[in-house]
Amino acid sequence: MFHKKPAIGIDVADTMACVKEAALASINNRFHTDIKMHHLSSFNIEEHPISQRSGITAEHVRDVLKELWRENSAISLIDPAIPEIIRRLRRDYHVSITTANDAKSRQLEEWLGANNICYDMLVHVGSTGAKVGPETAHVDVFIDDSEVVAEMAMLAGKHALLIEKPWNMRFASIYGEESKMGRIIPVKGWKDVSKILEDASFIEELSKVLR
Numbered sequence: 001m002f003h004k005k006p007a008i009g010i011d012v013a014d015t016m017a018c019v020k021e022a023a024l025a026s027i028n029n030r031f032h033t034d035i036k037m038h039h040l041s042s043f044n045i046e047e048h049p050i051s052q053r054s055g056i057t058a059e060h061v062r063d064v065l066k067e068l069w070r071e072n073s074a075i076s077l078i079d080p081a082i083p084e085i086i087r088r089l090r091r092d093y094h095v096s097i098t099t100a101n102d103a104k105s106r107q108l109e110e111w112l113g114a115n116n117i118c119y120d121m122l123v124h125v126g127s128t129g130a131k132v133g134p135e136t137a138h139v140d141v142f143i144d145d146s147e148v149v150a151e152m153a154m155l156a157g158k159h160a161l162l163i164e165k166p167w168n169m170r171f172a173s174i175y176g177e178e179s180k181m182g183r184i185i186p187v188k189g190w191k192d193v194s195k196i197l198e199d200a201s202f203i204e205e206l207s208k209v210l211r
């Protein structure tokens with residue numbers, strides 16, 4: 001008998017791709033600053049006190065990101081095991097790439113291809129707020145570094161694996177406690193992602209809802 005596979009939606013920037021680090025390197029170089037990744041208590045580089053003192057605006061950051069995606073070899077994988085993990089996950093899951101990235105879809109496809117990431121569908125939406133919506137209605141589990149996406153997923157009755165980052169640590173620790181029964185599961189990285197998603201009882205639980 002045919003059973004629909006559960007679907008996962010994987011974010012690109014800072015979930016699979018080292019975008020923030022590359023952007024910081026470029027910003028620090030251009031503005032002679034020394035903003036470190038672990039200092040980022042906000043997702044937005046321009047909100048960092050050093051950025052504000054140095055006149056680094058959201059527009060500067062956007063320009064840097066656009067430039068990085070044009071030369072996408074500057075953006076490396078967060079974990080070299082990601083392509084292999086996703087390849088294994090495709091046995092049990094439909095794999096969508098769910099992103100609101102500033103890059104063009106073609107640039108994203110090129111980056112995914114260059115990094116040997118296989119997937120079933122690229123869902124490129126216009127804003128973070130649209131990541132959990134009609135275009136991703138098929139997604140059961142979101143994998144994202146954005147606490148906003150994780151919370152939207154939870155409110156929509158879905159699961160989210162929230163990749164822990166300096167900017168979401170406070171949020172991740174709030175949900176850590178109830179995560180055993182809740183729908184937001186904070187994870188340290190891709191080792192945890194594969195452990196949770198490849199767990200037979202997790203797949204079974206998701207599949208039950210789909211039947």
Ligand SMILES: [Mg+2]
Pocket residue numbers: 011012013014015144145146
């Ligand atoms: Mg992201």
